[in-house]
Amino acid sequence: MTTEPSTTAPSTTGDAFAGAVPFSGPRFHVEPAELYRELRRDHGAVAPVLLDGDVPAWLVLGYRELLHVTNDPVLFSRDSDLWNQWDRIPGDWPLLPMIGRKQPSILYTVGERHRQRAAMMSHAMEAVDPFELRRTAERYADRLIDSFCARGRADLLAEFAMLLPVRVLARLYGFTDEQGPALVKAINDLVDSTEDAIAGQTHVFTAMAELLELKKERPGPDVVSRMLADRYDFSDDEIVQDMMVMTVAGHQPTADWIGNSLRLMLTDDRFAASFSGGRHSVGQAMNEVLWEDTPTQNIAGRWASRDTRVGGRQIRAGDLLILGFAAANADPQVHLEGGGPTHGNNAFFSFGHGEHRCPFPAQEIAEVIARTGIEVLLDRLPDIDLAVAPETLVRRASPWLRGMTRLPVRFTPTPALGDRP
Ligand code: HEM
Incomplete structure (x- = not known):
């Protein structure tokens, strides 16, 4: 695997991509901040990159350029059908699960249809009672901690961060407690691309379709019932697709947000005091992670609907632009213009920007x-x-979502609390 961003593109990609950088390799997970600095120095705000199989794309690294791209959903569309590279993408291309074609979910829907779909989803999630949500999250967190607290050691990633979000989300969406553990395994197999990934995907899809049928007959105070009550003319299949997106897109980045924040608090002296009630709060660590160690490092993407220019680059109709959230968060222009530390505010790109x-x-x-x-x-x-x-703490080997592979900790063993009423 190539490690240095100096490899040039093969001639098939044309002059525009001369000097393109492989979008893979250990530097993305070992020292991404330095890598993004080098890319900005060598290529400017928009860098030519090569995805698996030398497929060309643009990485948008500049804060302003990323605002420009995400603010114009017509020129920079979410419609992957526009891609001018589909004829060279093999059926087993490893990025297909991420950069899909003709996927009927909200992710690739555009225009008015997208606005309705986003409204259906947002209304359903808005109705979640934050106090009830907190109680649910506390209950599941306590149960997970009960499973290892007497041991005095744990891997906070495998035994906590990777289990908590999906359990809480499943409950909000309307699943029963009994369905939780199988869903957790299926989702984690899916997002980790293990050998059980396909079986995991099938399990989640079937469970979602069954839940939809159940909620049609017996609606309850849950997200899925509210989507059904407010469904415009979306088909059952479209709603099931969106339930999949809400579960998968919800679980993994939240798990990584927990993992990356815990890593920061456990390794950085400024936060060491938090564990005994010191000055740097959990919220500060979580905010700092969204600026400097965001789970959503790079996301694919947007497709140019016509020829245009961004960051001094000629972009052709159908070119893919990868949204470089982590690089844009660290853009020195923003830090300079802001005139001070950025950690008090939420102007990071970690949750994206614009309609999508x-x-x-x-x-x-x-x-x-x-x-x-x-x-x-x-x-x-x-x-x-x-x-x-x-x-010795290692990140997952991916330029996309950034998270830990494990987070081993020790502590004074304590007895389990058991279920709270
Ligand atoms: C309850 C948890 C979450 C749910 C249900 C959720 C759901 C979604 C959905 C449905 C979309 C697609 C929106 C659209 O296409 O219109 C989306 C987009 C996105 N989410 Fe989340 N999400 C969650 C947590 C997070 C977290 C923790 C992060 C990052 C720290 C994150 C980062 C993003 C980003 C960057 C996008 C935009 C992708 C783009 O512009 O193409 N999400 N999320």
Whole structure:
């Protein structure tokens, strides 16, 4: 695998992509900040990159350029059918699950149809009671901690961060407690691309379709029933697709937000005091992660609907632009213009921007789940500490979502609480 961003593009990609950088390799997970600085220095705000199989794309690294792209959903469309590279994409291309064609979910829907779909989803999530949500998140966090607290050691990633969001989301959407564990396994198999990924996808899809049928007959105070009550003319299949998106797009980045925030708090002296009630709060760590270590590093993407220019680059109709959220968050122009630390504000790109950004109620739900999980953990295990040297902590090998592979900790063993009423 290539590690240095100096490899030039093969001639098939044309002059525009001369000097393109492979969009893979360990630098994306070992030292991304330095890599993005180099890319900006060598290529400017929009860099030519090569995806698996030397497929060309543009990586938008500049804050202003990313605002420009995400603010114009007509010129920079979410419609992947526009891509001018489909004829060279093989059926087994590894990025197909992420950059899909003709997928009937909200992700690739555009225009008025997208606005209706986003409204259906947002209204359904807006009705979630934040106090009830917090109680649900506390209950599941307590149960997870109960499963390892007497041991004095745990892997906070596998045993906590990767289990909590999907359990809470499943409950909000209308699943029963009994269905939770199988859903957790299926979703994690799916997002981790394990050998059980296809089986996981089938399980989640079937469970969603069954839930939809159940809620049609017996609506309840849950997200799926509210989507059905407010469904415009969306078909059952479209609603099931959106339930899949809400579950998968909701679980993994929230799990990584918890994992990356815990890593920061466990490794950075400024936050060490938090564990015993010090000055740097959980909220500050979570905000800092969204600026500097965001789970959503790079997202694919947008497709140019006609020839245009961005960041001094000639973009052709049908070219793919990858949204470089992490690089844009670190754009020195923003930091200079802001005239000081950015951590007090929410002007990061981590939830996207424009019409296709993460729906606001989804952001709030993610925030409550992540913050509650971390607070309950610190409350229950106040002397928690890393069980390994910080430099041995490894990130997942992906330029897309950024998260830990494990987070081993130790703490004074404590008895389980058991289920609260
Ligand atoms: C309850 C948890 C969450 C749910 C249900 C959720 C749901 C969604 C949905 C449905 C979309 C697609 C919106 C559209 O196409 O109109 C989306 C987009 C997005 N979400 Fe979330 N999300 C959650 C948590 C998060 C978290 C924690 C992050 C990052 C830290 C995140 C980052 C994003 C980004 C960057 C996009 C925009 C993608 C683009 O512009 O193409 N989401 N989310």
